[in-house]
Amino acid sequence: MPITVQQAITRLIEPVGLLSDTVDTLKSGRGDDEVKGIAVVFTATYSAIRQAAEAGANLIITHEPTYYNHRDEGDWLSGDPVYERKQALIEETRMSIFRLHDYIHWYKPDGIVAGMLKKLEWEAYSDPDDLKLLTLPADQTGTVRSIAAELKAKLGIDSVQVAGDPDLTVRRFGLLVGALGGQVQMRYMRDNDLDLLIAGETNEWETNEYVRDASDMGLNKALIIAGHQKSEEAGMETAAELLRLAFPELPVFLIEHPTALQRI
Numbered sequence: 390m391p392i393t394v395q396q397a398i399t400r401l402i403e404p405v406g407l408l409s410d411t412v413d414t415l416k417s418g419r420g421d422d423e424v425k426g427i428a429v430v431f432t433a434t435y436s437a438i439r440q441a442a443e444a445g446a447n448l449i450i451t452h453e454p455t456y457y458n459h460r461d462e463g464d465w466l467s468g469d470p471v472y473e474r475k476q477a478l479i480e481e482t483r484m485s486i487f488r489l490h491d492y493i494h495w496y497k498p499d500g501i502v503a504g505m506l507k508k509l510e511w512e513a514y515s516d517p518d519d520l521k522l523l524t525l526p527a528d529q530t531g532t533v534r535s536i537a538a539e540l541k542a543k544l545g546i547d548s549v550q551v552a553g554d555p556d557l558t559v560r561r562f563g564l565l566v567g568a569l570g571g572q573v574q575m576r577y578m579r580d581n582d583l584d585l586l587i588a589g590e591t592n593e594w595e596t597n598e599y600v601r602d603a604s605d606m607g608l609n610k611a612l613i614i615a616g617h618q619k620s621e622e623a624g625m626e627t628a629a630e631l632l633r634l635a636f637p638e639l640p641v642f643l644i645e646h647p648t649a650l651q652r653i
Contacts, residue, residue: 391423391424392423392424392636392638392639393420393421393422393423393424394415394418394419394420394421394422394424394448394485394487395420395421396424396636397424397427397448397450397487397632397635397636398415398420398487400631400632400635400636401450401487401489401492401493401628401631401632402492404492404495404496404497405492405495405496408491408492408495411490411491411492412454412459412460412461412488412490412491413487413488413489413490413491413492414461414487414488415485415486415487416433416451416455416456416461416486416487416488417455417479417480417484417485417486418447418448418483418484418485418486419485422447422448422483422485424447424448424485424636424639425445425446425447425448425639426441426444426445426446426447426448426639426640426641426642427446427448427449427450427629427632427636427639427640427641427642428440428441428444428446428448428449428450428642428643428644429449429450429625429626429628429629429632429641429642429643429644430449430450430451430452430625430643430644430646431451431452431453431618431621431622431625431645431646432451432452432453432454432455432618433449433451433455433486434646435474435475435478436646437449437644437646438475438478438479438482438484438486439478439482440644440646441482441484441644442482442484444640444642445640446484446640446642447482447483447484447485448484448485448486448487449484449485449486449487450487450489450625450628450629450632451486451487451488451489452488452489452490452493452501452621452622452625453488453490454488455475455486455488456472456475461488489625489628493624493625493627493628496627498520499520500624500627500628501566501567501621501624501625501627502520502521502564502566502624503520503624503627504623504624504625504626504627505564505566505620505621505623505624506520506564507623507626508543508544508623508624508626509539509540509543509544510543511523511564514526521563521564521565521577522561522563522581523561523562523563523564524560524561524562525559525560525561525562530558531558531559531560532555532556532557532558532559533551533553533554533555533556533557533559533585533611533613534555534556536559536562536585536587536613537549537551537555537613540587540613540615544615544619544622544623545619545645546615546616546619547652548652549613549614549615549616550613550614551611551612551613551614552596552597552600552601552604552611552612552614553585553600553601553603553604553610553611553612554604554611555611557584557585557609557611558584558609559584559585559611560584561581561582561583561584561585562583562584562585562586562587563577563578563581563583563585563586563587564587564620565577565586565587565588565589566589566620566621566624567589567590567617567620567621568589568590568591568617569588569589570592570595571591571592571595571596571599572595574586574588574591574595574596575595575596575599578596578599578600578610583610584609584610584611585610585611585612585613586600586611586612586613587612587613587615587620588612588613588614588615588620589614589615589616589617589619589620589621590614590616590617590620591612591614596612597612597614600612616648616650618648618649619648622645623643623645625643626643629641629642629643
């Protein structure tokens with residue numbers, strides 16, 4: 390029996406229930422379209438859409454916007470050549486695109502955080518009441534530098550940004566994926582007495598400067614900025630696995646791609 394786009398969407402939102410105010414909507418395609426294959430991505434980039442189509446998928450589940458703004462509003466892009474070419478590719482490939490941002494973060498536990506911990510093999514370090522809070526075992530030592538190296542190796546990152554002493558000994562640290570904002574990040578460091586915070590992204594004048602001041606005061610505080618994409622991308626495997634279990638007859642795969650920014 391054919392699986393429809395709407396059936397796939399329903400399975401993804403089922404753990405939470407229907408949200409009344411959400412950016413998680415169908416951005417292209419129709420709910421009654423038959424699904425041939427599903428590609429799960431961090432962002433439905435032009436290259437990711439092509440790669441998904443070439444692999445036989447006609448449904449993309451994306452965590453972040455397709456049209457460069459939070460609510461995927463397209464009116465302001467009308468006539469823009471980048472927008473128009475992307476639209477043309479979506480239409481040419483008959484690709485359905487559903488955004489899965491709010492729902493997966495509302496999963497219990499947070500689907501992105503759980504997926505990232507699995508990828509990093511840090512599940513044993515996490516507090517069962519707060520998966521974002523991590524503690525190294527008493528017989529294991531770590532430094533900001535060694536944890537940064539582990540992040541780079543396991544997430545395929547060529548570099549990370551660090552504030553504070555790279556050789557600081559770390560016992561207690563936090564993983565705040567994505568872009569939660571400076572106040573959330575600084576309060577989390579303070580309230581949990583963290584040696585190290587790993588963040589997706591920051592505003593440079595906020596958490597970065599807080600950690601710089603703390604370090605200059607002789608306090609044991611450091612920050613690793615992994616980048617928004619790489620702090621969440623592997624977490625989308627949670628959605629891929631859910632879909633595989635629900636629809637074993639369909640090919641479901643995670644597409645990981647290089648970050649937009651390069652260091653030169």
